[in-house]
Amino acid sequence: MMVISRATETAERDIAPTRLPVVVIPAYQPPGNLIGIVAELLHEPYPLIVIVNDGSSIDRSWIFDAVSRMERVVVLSHAVNLGKGQALKTAFNYVLLNAPSTIGVVTVDADGQHLPKDVLRVAEALAETPESLCLGTREFEGGVPLRSRIGNAVTRQVFRFFVGQPLADTQTGLRGIPARFLKKLLRVQATGYEFELEMLILASRTGMNIREISIRTIYEKHNPTSHFNPILDSMKIYFVFIRFVSASLASFFIDTTVFSISLFLTGQIFLSMVVGRVVSGTFNFLSVKVMVFQSRGNILLETVKYISLVVALMLISYGLIKSLVVFGGINPYAAKILAETTLFFASFSIQRSFIFQSDMNRPY
Structure with missing residues (x-):
């Protein structure tokens, strides 16, 4: 992947010190009003505005050409569409190198x-x-598209369970x-x-x-400028959560297999x-510690x-299995599955909140 700057003169200029952060705008097939958006943002003393053209078609080049001629604006380009997450990372890399x-x-x-x-x-x-990390939390009122309401509501609840962090808006694109x-x-x-999640x-x-x-x-009617695919992109987002339970599911399979034998x-x-x-x-201890919670806590x-x-x-x-077998007349193998399924969520929550810890300052 090659990143090309479309405003090398701007890139080479000194960036004036300011208390405000750099503005980053990932853009794929943006509407013409991007020019007006950037012009309005330039009314404030942001040190720099970095726009990433994420492989937009040639008919949008006039938009990027226009903003690249503005003061304090740098436009970076991907030759092909690489996704919003990659566009953000391209901008982050540029900022770290040019506005340290x-x-x-x-x-x-x-x-x-x-x-x-x-x-x-x-x-x-x-x-x-x-x-x-500062999140611009949207007010889901008025003319918010139904898919946005439902998508955020579901993701919010799933995020709260698996991660243990209650957030009102997990899909906002406005973030400090x-x-x-x-x-x-x-x-x-x-x-x-899914990068944002x-x-x-x-x-x-x-x-x-x-x-x-x-x-x-502000939502346009039917949200025509959104490139979010409600099926494909939602699947990618929820796959992030699957990682959090995959180790536990593998452990459950191993446990049940060994138990049965x-x-x-x-x-x-x-x-x-x-x-x-x-x-x-x-198996579960090692995989959950390293893969799921990425813990750097005291191993002992x-x-x-x-x-x-x-x-x-x-x-x-x-106790549950014995009760199901004796009083319920259930096959012990089936009782095992029922009991472990019941305890799975409690086990996950306890591991997440009380056993494994992360360290913000851990070395790379």
Whole structure:
């Protein structure tokens, strides 16, 4: 992937120091009013506005040519469309190299859905708390498209359960991002709309404070300038959450398999549970610590807490299985699946909140 600057003279000029962050605008097939949006943003003392042309067609080149001639504006280009996440990372990389003293960036959508006064409010919030991720939280009132209402409501609830962070708007594109967080974001592999969700997960997991600033959002009828595919892009977004449960599901499969084999050979439910839990617990501890929660906490303390959780849940699970078999007349294999499914959510929440910890300052 090659990134080409369309405003090399601007890129080479000194960037004046200011308390406000750099503005970043990822743009794919933007409407002509992008020119007016940039002109309005330039009324405020932002040190720089970085626009990324994410592989737009040639008929939009006049828009990028127009904004590239404005003061304090740099336009970077992708030869092909690489996705909103990659466009943001391209801009972040440019900012880190060319404006290293900035407090961070404020990201703005190119379709005119963010009012300049709200952009300024989020930018000022970042200036007030430069170590916080500042989100422009939309007011889902009035003529908000149904797909936006439903999509945000579902994602908000799923995010709260899996990540443990209650946020009013998980899909907002107006964000104030601290400078020291940009390097971490460059390492995120996602390149599409799911990148913004990965950003929130990473911020939450690393203990970063997240501020929410109420904003208005202007929607055009039927939202014609949006390039969000409600099916494909939603699947990519929710796949982010699947990563959080994949390790636990794999452990559940290992546990059930070992339990079944041991029960077949010994006929002892409790002994089979112990054998299965030892094997699956070892796998689950290592995979969850490294892959899911990316914990850098004290391994001895986490091991002790994890073993305590495993023992407690095993005893509860044994009680449930025994009750289902004795009083419910259920097959022990089916009882095992029912009991473990019931305890899965409790186990995940406890691991997320009390066992595994992340460190914001961990080395790369």
